Amino acid sequence: MTTMPTVETVTSGTAQPQLERPAKVVARGVNVYYGDKQALKDVSLDIDARSVTSFIGPSGCGKSTFLRCINRMNDTIASCRVSGRIEIDSQDIYDPALDVVQLRARVGMVFQKPNPFPKSIFENVAYGPRIHGLARTKAELEEAVISSLQKAGLFEEVKDRLDEPGTGLSGGQQQRLCIARAIAVAPEVILMDEPCSALDPIATAKVEELIDELRENYTIIIVTHSMQQAARVSQRTAFFHLGVLVEDGLTDSIFTNPKDRRTLDYITGRFG
Amino acid sequence: MMFWLFVSVFVAAVVCVGLGRNRALAVVNGEFSRLHSLPSYHGGWLAMTCAGPALALLVLWSLLAPRVERALVFDWYADRLSGLGPAQLEGLWRDIRAGGGARGLHDALLADAVRSYADLHAAGMAVLAVLLAVVAVLGFLYGWRRIAPAFRARHRVEGAVKVFLVACAGFAILITIGIVFSLIAESLRFFTYVSPIDFLFGLSWTPQQMAFRADQVGGEAAFGFVPLIVGTLLITAIAIAVAAPIGLLSAIYLSDYASKPVRAIGKPVLEVLAGIPTVVYGFFAALTVAPAIRDAGMSLTLDVSSESALAAGVVMGIMIVPFVSSLSDDVINAVPQSLRDGSLAMGATKSETIRKVVLPAALPGIVSSLILAISRAIGETMIVVMAAGLAANLTLNPLEAVTTVTVQIGTLLTGDQEFDSPKTLSAFALGLALFVITLTLNLIALRVVKRYREQYE
Ligand SMILES: Nc1ncnc2c1ncn2[C@@H]1O[C@H](COP(=O)(O)OP(=O)(O)O)[C@@H](O)[C@H]1O
Numbered sequence A: 001m002t003t004m005p006t007v008e009t010v011t012s013g014t015a016q017p018q019l020e021r022p023a024k025v026v027a028r029g030v031n032v033y034y035g036d037k038q039a040l041k042d043v044s045l046d047i048d049a050r051s052v053t054s055f056i057g058p059s060g061c062g063k064s065t066f067l068r069c070i071n072r073m074n075d076t077i078a079s080c081r082v083s084g085r086i087e088i089d090s091q092d093i094y095d096p097a098l099d100v101v102q103l104r105a106r107v108g109m110v111f112q113k114p115n116p117f118p119k120s121i122f123e124n125v126a127y128g129p130r131i132h133g134l135a136r137t138k139a140e141l142e143e144a145v146i147s148s149l150q151k152a153g154l155f156e157e158v159k160d161r162l163d164e165p166g167t168g169l170s171g172g173q174q175q176r177l178c179i180a181r182a183i184a185v186a187p188e189v190i191l192m193d194e195p196c197s198a199l200d201p202i203a204t205a206k207v208e209e210l211i212d213e214l215r216e217n218y219t220i221i222i223v224t225h226s227m228q229q230a231a232r233v234s235q236r237t238a239f240f241h242l243g244v245l246v247e248d249g250l251t252d253s254i255f256t257n258p259k260d261r262r263t264l265d266y267i268t269g270r271f272g
Numbered sequence B: 001m002m003f004w005l006f007v008s009v010f011v012a013a014v015v016c017v018g019l020g021r022n023r024a025l026a027v028v029n030g031e032f033s034r035l036h037s038l039p040s041y042h043g044g045w046l047a048m049t050c051a052g053p054a055l056a057l058l059v060l061w062s063l064l065a066p067r068v069e070r071a072l073v074f075d076w077y078a079d080r081l082s083g084l085g086p087a088q089l090e091g092l093w094r095d096i097r098a099g100g101g102a103r104g105l106h107d108a109l110l111a112d113a114v115r116s117y118a119d120l121h122a123a124g125m126a127v128l129a130v131l132l133a134v135v136a137v138l139g140f141l142y143g144w145r146r147i148a149p150a151f152r153a154r155h156r157v158e159g160a161v162k163v164f165l166v167a168c169a170g171f172a173i174l175i176t177i178g179i180v181f182s183l184i185a186e187s188l189r190f191f192t193y194v195s196p197i198d199f200l201f202g203l204s205w206t207p208q209q210m211a212f213r214a215d216q217v218g219g220e221a222a223f224g225f226v227p228l229i230v231g232t233l234l235i236t237a238i239a240i241a242v243a244a245p246i247g248l249l250s251a252i253y254l255s256d257y258a259s260k261p262v263r264a265i266g267k268p269v270l271e272v273l274a275g276i277p278t279v280v281y282g283f284f285a286a287l288t289v290a291p292a293i294r295d296a297g298m299s300l301t302l303d304v305s306s307e308s309a310l311a312a313g314v315v316m317g318i319m320i321v322p323f324v325s326s327l328s329d330d331v332i333n334a335v336p337q338s339l340r341d342g343s344l345a346m347g348a349t350k351s352e353t354i355r356k357v358v359l360p361a362a363l364p365g366i367v368s369s370l371i372l373a374i375s376r377a378i379g380e381t382m383i384v385v386m387a388a389g390l391a392a393n394l395t396l397n398p399l400e401a402v403t404t405v406t407v408q409i410g411t412l413l414t415g416d417q418e419f420d421s422p423k424t425l426s427a428f429a430l431g432l433a434l435f436v437i438t439l440t441l442n443l444i445a446l447r448v449v450k451r452y453r454e455q456y457e
């Protein structure tokens, strides 16, 4: 693990030197096929550590597909083949010697629809620490659960009902529970696939605020269909179109000064 | 004759559908949009007014006419029939309707009665046919005259459909209630011979000691339910011990591990097991499994009777595997993929995901599939008759012969019997007890399933 930055190295929105970016995730020439159909074409992208990167683009353009390459969730789809190279901290994650279980402990994921397990709130968060054997005693487990819930900004709301089912929470609370569940195993990268698309505006605002706080300790990649959301939460933005990474860069410059015609068309609402 | 009357009413209804539709189009000169209801609804309406009352008349007639005919015929010959008992009258009536029957026409009384009956019946049919024609024509005219652009035929037809459906549902419910009541009534008659306490808590079941008929000498009969229910539960427990793991594990394999083609073949093949007649399982149990178990027992120097609870239970377990696997497979499949993805994305392996997320989520459904399988096993007769025997031993040893409630009901009611002896009536008490048990199990299963549904919808 890298050491904690003493001064905030990445500031939201403001222009930053392109040099010496502390790339956490590096993708080179990634192609993805579902059966015969190619869903991603030669995608190369660097993703900064401890910042928020958003993927935007019309639906079906391969944003989720690329996201799922980073924690190898595509392995669970029988027809899916991935070629190219993806590294996290310079380690090839498609190396046959690498254990996906450990990879997924380092790369957490939050889904479009909140998917808490039909277990208690406590057990939902304790799930990861239990399967990875992170807590040796009950006290340690409790501590891990409580601190994850605190980091997810949910603890105050649920502290009196940790034994109640997680499915009984509101949609926004469920999504923050899923975030707490993901951070309970201390991942380095958190992938979020349209995490707010099933939430109302107030719950969305809370999750966005949370993402902004988490940026301090985690590398966050978020797929979103809302350009406003990308502008609000992310430092860098990558635009995908028809399986191709069209353009990536600082969020501000993507939205104010896109280099590619297709990006301009998309952000001005000409298609999508 | 009756059959042809039904056919003609049906034909009339079909013709009316066409006539009504054309009539509806004719009243608006083909201007479709002026009709409140689609032409086909007008056709339905006409069929309804024409054939509906006629059909009701037919049904009513076929229910009532035989009784009236019988009363009339017996009344005409009342003086010559005095002295005959109800059973003899019943037989005579059957012969009359059959036009002579076994006794032929040699019997003068019978010959007269047959002739009177035939005349009466023919007259009745003629009256019925005329009545039907009148009712149908009146109904047709009424329906015809109502057809107009603004006429709300759709509402009438929908109303009639509802009435028809209510009638069907009511019929099914009435039959169920009737069966339950006859069970209860006959059981109450049984309890006038044997006290419910002796029945429910008696430890010995020896109805065969009872005399069959008044002309036989009986011994000491006992009607204790306990050995039967213990035998039933023993066999059921063995069956579940076999079916639960096999069924559940194959459901897990099919739903989460099998590739699409394997699943497409595997699931129907497993379900074929459910289509094998139980009697086939029965001789499989008796001819293959029971001897195998006995031989295995002998080689272990165990004393195994050639008919054993174990043999019956194992085969019954195989029989109910498809119930468990098919229902469990459905509920496991119903667990949303998003939960599996959530678990896999946390770094859980496939089997951890199944153990810790999928099975707990599907547990209520799995439990209810097991309960349904149990009630199926409890009601099973054939396998037990063939493989476990008829001896009502009170034992928990699976290597001994036992018997079950259903088997005893079967033996009590086969062959020569008298309908008011406690021996025969005890079958109804057994049936009632069994009914209460399986009903309770089914209610529990429904409850559990309902709670499960609420979780995801
Ligand atoms: N499991 C799958 N099997 C086959 N094709 C898929 C699968 N998932 C996605 N695709 C296809 O890959 C393309 C990219 O999909 P996706 O990554 O989900 O797009 P996005 O998230 O940008 O809307 C789409 O054309 C989609 O139809």
Ligand SMILES: [Mg+2]
Binding pocket: A063, A064, A065, A193, A223
């Ligand atoms: Mg997507």
